[in-house]
Amino acid sequence: MNPDNAATMVAIEIQQPGGPDALIPAERPVPSPGKGEVLVEVAAAGVNRPDVLQRRGFYPPPPGASDLPGLEVAGEVVAAGEGATHLIGERVCALVAGGGYAQYAVAPAGTCLPVPESLSMAEAAALPETVFTVWHNLFERGAAVEGEWALIHGGTSGIGTTAIALCRLFGVKAAVTCGSDDKCAAALAQGAAAAINYRTQDFVAEVQRLTGGRGVEVVLDMVGGDYLPRNVQCLAEDGRHVSIATQRGVTAELNIMDVMRRRLHLTGSTLRPRSTAFKTALAEEIRREVWPFVESGQLRPVMDRTFPLREAAAAHARMEAGDHVGKIVLTV
Incomplete structure (x- = not known):
C-alpha cells in the first residue's frame, strides 16, 4: 500500500453525467498497483478537454481504466508492483488512462517521466497529456x-x-x-x-x-x-x-x-484507448527527444490557474468558459 497505510482517499467522482456540479468529492479505496505499475501520491493533476467530455457522458473510459476523470498526474511514487519497484521514492509525472482526480493514482511505470527539481509539481502535472x-x-x-x-x-x-x-x-x-x-x-x-x-x-x-x-x-x-x-x-x-x-x-x-x-x-488519432505498450514506446521517445528541454528549463507549460482538488467543478467551469490561456491544474 502506501507509507501511511491509508485505506481510503478523497477522489472526484462523476456520479451522473452533467455540468461541472456533477463532479463530487467522495471517499474511495486507495488503489493497488499491479505488475509494471506504480502508486503515485498525487500532488497535482492536469485538467483536459477529454475530462469535460467524460463528465458530460460522451467519452467513457476504456475497458479496465478507472472511472474517475484525470489523464495526467504528478507526485511521488509510494508503492509499486513487480517490475516497477525501482521508481519508489521518485518524483514523477505520468500519463494515465483515468483516475488522476484523486489523492492517489495508479500509473503504468512506462508512462512515468522524471520531474526535475526546477519544475513544480503543478507544472509537471500540466505536461504529460x-x-x-x-x-x-x-x-x-x-x-x-x-x-x-x-x-x-x-x-x-x-x-x-x-x-x-x-x-x-x-x-x-x-x-x-x-x-x-x-x-x-x-x-x-x-x-x-x-x-x-x-x-x-x-x-x-x-x-x-x-x-x-x-x-x-x-x-x-x-x-x-x-x-x-x-x-x-x-x-x-x-x-x-x-x-x-x-x-x-x-x-x-x-x-x-x-x-x-x-x-x-x-x-x-486518439491517445487514451491506446495500449500501455504503445504509450510506453511513446514515452521513451519523448524522454529522448523532448525531455532534455524540460530538464534544461527550455520547455515549461503555460499555466492558467490551479484549483484545489475538491474544487474540480470550478476548474471545469473555467475550462468551459473558454477564457483560460494554458493549462488548468488541480492541486492536492
Whole structure:
C-alpha cells in the first residue's frame, strides 16, 4: 500500500453525467498497483478537454481504466508492483488512462517521466497529456520538420500552447487560431510565428497570405466538423492533416478529387484507448527527444490557474468558459 497505510482517499467522482456540479468529492479505496505499475501520491493533476467530455457522458473510459476523470498526474511514487519497484521514492509525472482526480493514482511505470527539481509539481502535472498528444500527432503522424509551417487551432489551449512551444524548439513555424486579439497576443508572446483571430479574420485567407499562396505543410485540428474542408484549403501539396478532436462535429463534406490532385494525407488519432505498450514506446521517445528541454528549463507549460482538488467543478467551469490561456491544474 502506501507509507501511511491509508485505506481510503478523497477522489472526484462523476456520479451522473452533467455540468461541472456533477463532479463530487467522495471517499474511495486507495488503489493497488499491479505488475509494471506504480502508486503515485498525487500532488497535482492536469485538467483536459477529454475530462469535460467524460463528465458530460460522451467519452467513457476504456475497458479496465478507472472511472474517475484525470489523464495526467504528478507526485511521488509510494508503492509499486513487480517490475516497477525501482521508481519508489521518485518524483514523477505520468500519463494515465483515468483516475488522476484523486489523492492517489495508479500509473503504468512506462508512462512515468522524471520531474526535475526546477519544475513544480503543478507544472509537471500540466505536461504529460499535451506533450504526448502533440509529439505523437504533430511530429510523428504529421511529420512536421524544421522550416515547415503548421496550422494549429486552439492556440491558447493546453494543446495549443504546448504545440507552440514544441514548434519553437524544433524550428517549425506555428500559425495558430485564437478567439480574441488578447489571446492572439498571448500566442505571439509564447513564440507563435503568426496568430489569427478566427472571429474577425478568415484563417484560410490568412494562411495563404502568410505562406505566399503555398499553404501549410501540416494542420493539427481539434475542431473537426466544417473546419475540415477549410483546413484542406490551407494545405500545401503533399500536406498532412491530423485530427485529434471534434468540437464542431464528427462529420464533414470533402472534395475527394482535391485530396487526390494535391496528394494530401488525412490522418488522426486518439491517445487514451491506446495500449500501455504503445504509450510506453511513446514515452521513451519523448524522454529522448523532448525531455532534455524540460530538464534544461527550455520547455515549461503555460499555466492558467490551479484549483484545489475538491474544487474540480470550478476548474471545469473555467475550462468551459473558454477564457483560460494554458493549462488548468488541480492541486492536492
